[in-house]
Amino acid sequence: MTTRRHFLHTALGFAALPSFARAATPGGVSLGFSLYGMKTLSLSEALKTCAEIGYANVELALNAGFPSEPKVFTAEARAEAVKQLAALKLDVPCLMVNLSLTADDKAHALNLQSIKDAAQVARDMNAAQPPIMETVCGGKPATWEQQKAGMVERLKSWAEVAEKEKTTIAIKAHVGSAVNSPERLLWLLEQVKSPAIQVTYDYSHFELQGIDMEESMKLLLPRTKFIHVKDATGDAAKFQFLLPGEGKTDYVKYFTALKQHGYAGPVVVEVSGQIFNKPGYDPVAAAKKCHGVLAGALAKAG
Incomplete structure (x- = not known):
């Protein structure tokens, strides 16, 4: 691992990389797209x-079956991606991982390794x-009371590994998981009290x-x-996620509130599997549509 880091650092020069701070100017936001919604494209094409x-x-x-899944995302592929990101002036602020706080012992051990792999x-x-x-955090809304104590212990283990790896895990509330509300999410953070555990905000699950x-x-x-940003229709019992602009979310109001x-x-746009698994899904068309909606709203919000 040390050799890989040394190779990437010396051969590519990380000082030349675009910085997250530059892309997200003070007082503003930067628009992004999650490659979770571009599974059928090569990483370079995406x-x-x-x-x-x-x-x-x-x-x-970093999910299984994606071009950037750690076990197939080789040192050479990572080096090429770093070069391309610099040339395109694209930032990578976050990595999506698939973990669950309700996993059994065997799966929990795999989750801890996934955190280490993602940190690398x-x-x-x-x-x-x-x-x-x-x-996200896993589980079901109805099992929160029975599972929350165990979820705290699992999250403490995540935090311990994240702190050693000097990384941050931003956990997300999900309408279909045990952690489905701001209050439950904040309760977990309060029990763990680790700077390595923070929040991913996705309003669609609250809407x-x-x-x-x-x-x-x-x-x-x-x-x-x-x-993360996306639209949704339905309710907590039966729902369908949508692309931004296809639902009722007022994005001018949304961006204004973020600023306030x-x-x-x-x-970052997250295209749900409910969408990209449908026949005929076009990741390029989806990305274009989402950018048009969000960039327009962002401009109106000032």
């Missing part, structure tokens, strides 16, 4: 596409400013439950290190 559309950053998906990918992509990682946008931002943005709460950083 990066080129996002840059051409106008995105400032991308989230790499992060260092290989940018040793000076490694991207953080984000994940489906009738949770007010302003209230959710007020509660979570102080601990938020990363934002002082958020500066990435706002």
